[in-house]
Amino acid sequence: MTDQYERSAEFVDVMLAPAWTALDPVLAEALRGAPGPVVDVGAGGGHGTRVIARAIPQAEVFAVEPSPGLRAVLLARVNEDPELRDRVTVLPSDLLQATLPPRVGTLVAMNVIGHFDPAERRTIWQLLAERLLPGGRAVLNLQPPAEPITVPHTQFSELRIGRRRYEGWGRAEPAGPEQVTWHMTYRAFQDGEPAGEVDVEYAWWVLGSEGLKAELAEHGLHVSPTGPADLGLWHITRSPE
Ligand SMILES: C[S@@+](CC[C@H](N)C(=O)[O-])C[C@H]1O[C@@H](n2cnc3c(N)ncnc32)[C@H](O)[C@@H]1O
Secondary structure: OOOOOOOOHHHHHHHHHHHHHHHHHHHHHHOOOOOOOEEEEOOOOOHHHHHHHHHOOOOOEEEEOOOHHHHHHHHHHHHHOHHHHHHEEEEOOOHHHOOOOOOEEEEEEOOOHHHOOHHHHHHHHHHHHHHEEEEEEEEEEOOOOOOOOOEEEEEEEEEEEOOEEEEEEEEEEEOOOOEEEEEEEEEEEEOOEEEEEEEEEEEEEOOOHHHHHHHHHHOOOEEEEEOOHHHOEEEEEOOOO
């Protein structure tokens, strides 16, 4: 599997931090009372892993992360917190190749579902239908666009660390009936002067709420929105709640 984050891993975790300020309490609430073990799909640098461990005390967490660069951030974050170090296992693998526990209490997939093509998504829904424990759930978010449209060049993140200021920019263009290509630009400035730029692109499978509902219904799964609509979080169970 190609690592689509090979050149951007340096920037991705810090640039996702502001988004996690909003996601943190909403994910924590969506996970309240959820059972373990927990699978954190595409854990990245572990912003969500940290929320999961806090929201579901004592549960064992399997943080699946295929990108070596992001996994280095994740492993360091887990190692530095005794609470995480004790309960979080970092699996260096694609979700579909990962050795997961036979029964799963909770599956979390934040900012990642667009990395899976329609057939791979169905494998994930099948996994939920077969392996979710009674009372178990999945929580995921859908990120726009929901259709393969052009997204103009937009700045999505800015932060300052020491003398450097970092900017994250993205634009997308359609790449087929169900896919867009994201073009990301990460810029660094030092003392106001340009100090480096990294350009990367990756494929993203688009999925809207109606599509999600239809796919889950095919697997007998129930889905409902959770949290503020603009964050796009969904709560999935095997039986109606
Ligand atoms: C945008 S990042 C989100 C990281 C983290 N969930 C967060 O929100 O901070 C997407 C992550 O999904 C991972 N990923 C991509 N394809 C994957 C796959 N097939 N299985 C598991 N993880 C995958 C990437 O390596 C990356 O860490």
